[in-house]
Amino acid sequence: MTNQPLSSSNPRVDLEYRRKKNAEEMRHQVISFSIMIFLTFIAFAAVAAKGFTAWFIIPFILLLAVVQVIFQLFYFMHMSHEGHEAPSMFLFTGVFMAFVIVLTFMTIIWW
């Protein structure tokens, strides 16, 4: 229950490293943001184009949504960082439940 050490033996080096790491991370986040925007446009374009069948578009835009959400979770919400074991376990259990509920509502409420 104690705090993480605030600094290592050489505080300056440590700080420098941290700042770099944060900046690096931020760069990743900007990149993932661009990708998200890009995916969004593709999804909208796919629908706007009107040329494709629904059988293609629906799975396709759903896939794009899933990818986008993964970016959100892992980059914006840092779910890959350590210390997120319990959060990700519970979140994914929630996602699993979500999947089951949506699946049943689409199959056995049928008229």
Added chain:
Amino acid sequence: MSTYAQKKGFGGTIWDYLTTVDHKKIAILYLMAGGLFFLVGGMEAVFIRIQLAVPNNDFVSAGTFNEIITMHGTTMIFLAAMPLLFAFMNAVMPLQIGARDVAFPFLNALGFWLFFFGGVFLNLSWFLGGAPDAGWTSYASLAVHSKGHGVDFYVLGLQISGLGTLIGGINFLATVITMRAPGMTYMRMPLFTWTTFVASAMILFAFPPLTVGLTLMMFDRLFGANFFEVAMGGNTIIWEHLFWVFGHPEVYILILPAFGIFSEIFSTFSRKRLFGYSSMVFATVLIGFLGFMVWAHHMFTTGLGPVANAIFAVATMAIGIPTGIKIFNWLFTMWGGSVKFTTPMYYAFGFIPSFVCGGVTGVMVATAAADYQYHDTYFVVAHFHYVIVGGVVLALLAGTHYWWPKMFGTMLNETLGKITFWLFFIGFHLTFFIQHFLGVWGMPRRVFTYLPGQGFDTSNMVSSIGAGFMSAGVIVLLLNVVITQVKNVKVGNDPWEDGRTLEWAISSPPPYYNFKQLPLVRGLDAYWIEKMEGKKAMTPAEPVGDIHMPNSSFIPFMITLGLFIAAFGALYHADDKSWALPVLIIGLLVTFGSMLVRSVKDDHGYHIHKEELMDEEKGAEA
């Protein structure tokens, strides 16, 4: 801010409980409120049995009867069984993992008040124009068309108290994850802590669907939405699914902590470690997981089609396997042990055959094709009272006797405890065994009466007599409580002398800060290990130091009060009462205002200083 050892007047004590954030006091609040609702629900059960004792009875009217069964089921499940389990979770679980408190003391209090006000709101329906009457399952077509405000009380009351339960669940989860004492790994946690953990996880995922279902029904009934209005495109099966996506996990939320209580009792009074500890943990998790995959077994006759019915039938049966693992592990915990028949052990012993009977009838109703016969008959009533009363209620009674000394520092009388057991146990089997037959003889459930000449008469009378025995048992228990508290003979840390887990390593009741120094845990049954090595107390894991404590707060009460007021506004809004909307708004303002106060006013808690702790110790020795 030193609060200990002050003499308080009556008003002071009340204020103390209204503002407390101490998990042990909240446990007592849960115990009292849950106990009260248990008596209410029990009285309703007795009314049911009086009405059904003879054919064509007119003890209550048909409409009233439907209100009674609805309130009996709802009260027992939401306002009695769950809160009573929460009482023990609060009282014991933090101690079992060697924590100072739960992760969110403030939210703990908030959770309690939400549950309590939700329950009060629901029960006020009796005095404000009639209780809900569509069954505890409140199926949409009937519930939407039910006249008066009964179902609105159900919808709003459960919404409020469900929020409290959800908060409680999150709190316990976080507590178990972050607050364990040094050395308390997951696989050293006592079974009651484990079951609390898994049940809390189930709460986290099961309550949101209920919230959504209740919200939809509220929108339909109070705000003109059309979710369940077939003519407008609505669909009532959505309610059935949402309710049972919650409702089935709910019954395991009830039984898992009960299993936990019995696990503690079996190993304690057999003086043996739990047989197959790791498979017990595994079975608990598996039951929790499977519990989410089977809800449609309550809907076999809805017409989901053979594919869905077959899948859900087989999935349901699978739950029998981990449950069986547990049963046999308990039996083999006692095998080769030195079994002492204390009152809690009586209950644990009575639990095994009772629950197995209930469980196997569960598997029988899970055989979909045969369930077309059982469904909505007294067979199902018998099934679930065997598992609930024979499992959960026996566990609650066992836990009450077992942990009473830890919570109140004094022992319930053993002889009276055993009398309670026999009365309740005999009454229980008398009431519910015969109901299996009533069901297959053709008696549907939720009938306010039955006509003579169908072969139901004698059996119903027997069943009603059984309820009388159960009432007598409960009354003896109440007497026991009164006598014990009046005598108030204090006991030490480990009054049962066979305690194994950490809660027995601390005084009864524990000081408000729990462990002065966090204990060092060296294995499963941490306290037992130390005892076996001849030590009297746990080895501390840290030097004596300042202890950080949360401040008491009145805000949880206020947040809840606001919702309580707002609920009245929402309820009467449907009647076009001019004052309804302002009341709704005022209530929400109180709630959100209080939340704002909470977030704006810093609350850093306070510290008990090292010196104070030392002084106290000296004082205790002197």
Added chain:
Amino acid sequence: MKRLAKWRLVSLFAILALALSGCSGKPYLSALRPAGEVADIQFDLMKLSTYIMVGVIVVVMVIFVIVFFRFRRKKGDNGIPKQVEGNHLLEILWTVIPILLLLILAVPTVAATFKLADVKEMDKKNSDALVINVRSHLYWWDFEYPGQKIVTSQDLVVPTNEKVYFNLKSMDVKHSFWIPAVGGKLDTNTDNINKFWLVFDQKRANEAGNLFYGKCAELCGPSHALMDFKVKAMNRDDFDTWVKDMQAVKEPEKATSDLASQGQEIFNKSCIGCHAVTPQNKMPDTARVAPNLTNFGERSRIAGILDHNKEELKNWIKNPETYKPGNEMSGKYPEMTDQQLDALAEYLMGLKVQD
């Protein structure tokens, strides 16, 4: 204590013995007295599962009793028993055996579930299967025979020894259609039509007095408990005759006596707006708001629950609310004098199609 335990055991066996010795309910009502193929399948499953479950209970009880007697702590015994962690062999055993037992149960369950849901025959074009449309209403049942073009209520009439197919739907709130002795229930939803089939066995119908009891098995309001109906099972010839007789009623049967025609007059003034007295199904199911009374005189009960005699009929018309709280007839017609009631009863009891 020991004696008490023995007493418990004895009483347990006594109850069990009692249960096994023919305590199987009424032949016209009990699921334990199956009178048709569907109920048979379900009864077989019930028996199979009961045997398995009794086996499980016996095993548990044997261990339980041994533990109870062998391992109790003696007074002053301070020994510490050996702390056993577990036993792999045992644990595997009590995982695998239940799995096997459940498989034994699961296979016939799945098979039966599919078999009972097989209604392909009724959806075939030009199939000559008998189909009945069941429409549940708050506290009464409407039965339409679309192939025969007739409607009746409260008393379901069926031929024996053949598959009868049902379309189930509710017109208000959800109910559930259940004839315990003949087969399990199926809900009548508000949203859709549910389908299933039943078979009524001639021989066992005779034993049950040719009249099965049917029930509503889903909470549907105050009079849910009173939403009973009856099933008249008869051989195919009798059934065909009944159908013919019904079809023959093209317009309301003329009353035969003075009193009865007086009754008919009252009826035509106050009651016919809701109650039809001809069996044709010209109206859509939504328009049939009250039981069809064409063959009321041949019913076995009044409103599903009251004895079928004039006295009870008059009571019913006088104040339906006391007999079925919350029913949809109360207060929808003017109050009747005793004389008018006599006339109505005379008329209604004369409504018969078979002589």
Added chain:
Amino acid sequence: MQAEEKFTYETWPASPERATLEAKNKFLGFWLFLGGETVLFASLFATYLALKDKVPDSTHALAKDIFDLPLTLVATMLLLTSSLTSVYAMYHMKNFAFKKMMVWLGVTVLLGFGFLGSEIYEFNHYVHEYHHTFTSSAFSSAFYTLVGFHGAHVTFGLAWIISLMIRNSKRGLNLYNAPKFYVASLYWHFIDVVWVFIFTVVYLMGMVG
């Protein structure tokens, strides 16, 4: 560790959102809550999908009639961008740059209001243009409930962030309020995650038919 301790850039810990026990609890508890929220929204989505285009008669507008691509795109861009700006805010929080954090939070809030505004316009448009009101059909009830629940989350998130900003405007960062900011930003991201599914499942799939 005193929560109110004053910090400098040098002493500021690497993960301020999890530096104290209280913070750790808050962080974990909030994630757990999000797990529950996932199931909550799943139930709403499932209900919506079951009731999509379920209307009493053919005069009612269906999903493919009412939705409008450009408006949805604008709303989506506003919310997605606000997710990025709140990441910026947290970046500065980790670097103990209080002022910058506040600025980015401010931008986030503005974008959030923009999103809300577009949603209000949209709902208003449906009501007046298509008589697609909350009570007009099961489909409309489900639509407004799902999207409205999300809108309510946005509103609550805005109120939350604003009150945090006001309360701490003079205080700077410390270990007591840093976790609060962090958790609020998690909430904001989650709102965005939900929106991704809303625009895909409700709007885009709705327009596909």
